[in-house]
Amino acid sequence: MRVRVATTALGITAALLALPACSTDTTGAKHQTPSSARTSKPADAVQKPTSLSSATLESRLLDQSDLGSGYLPKPERPAQHDDVTVLGCPALSELGGNPATGGTLSFPHKAKADFTYGYSSSEISEELYSDSAKKLSDGVARIFDAMTGCPTYQVVAGGTSVDVASQKLPAAHDLGDEQWSQLLTLSAGGRSTVVKQTAVRDGGLLLIVSGSPALVDRHLDKALDKALDKATATS
Secondary structure, three states, X not given: XXXXXXXXXXXXXXXHOOEEOOOOOOOOOOOOOOOOOEEEXXXXXXXXXXXXXXXXXXXXXXXXXXXXXXXXXXXXXXXXXXXXXXXXXXXXXXOOOXXXXXXXOOOOEEEEEEEEEOOOOOEEEEEEEEOOHHHHHXXXXXXXXXXHHOOEEEEEEOOEEEEEEEEEOOOOOOOOOEEEEEEEXXXXXXXXXXXXXXXXXXXXXXXXXXXXXXXXXXXXXXXXXXXXXXXXXXX
């Protein structure tokens, strides 16, 4: 049995990946101590191309050849529309009502890919978005601030309750113009898993990599390099 819950008003569904009900995540990343989850340069300091088309973003996602052996595309799940309630974190509740499970951020151009690794419960998800630098910066900062502003909270969706513990992580150095990172521990039915989520904004491009901590650390640089390839293209 696997439990999948959307991140309520946030729309970053990768942050709450499939929660194994029969195993605990053992991917083995070294969890860092809490620190500021965001480093930044002014969003308007450097003019960079914006509005990459969804088709262009799709072509810049990591694929199996980039990831290496042992990775398989995760089958797309049918869209669900369960009511979602956040308990114990007013900041999250204020971000919105009951979005559709499986949704994405509401930026105009987007692409997403999900993979499983080997025969374990490990997963990695990549999302790419394009919009103006300011819109990306303001939107993602608000989301991460809300998610990490409550050390613990509960998400209830479709009759399933998931306890969430959040922790800010030091942002990656020298990646893009702004970075955010957090660690989420998700618990339900006596089982738990750890999910790392790191977002990097470079100009009008936003990359979000989520999943098992070791996999996020392993592939983040590669994902950003591919996402920024041929960065002069615009839609």
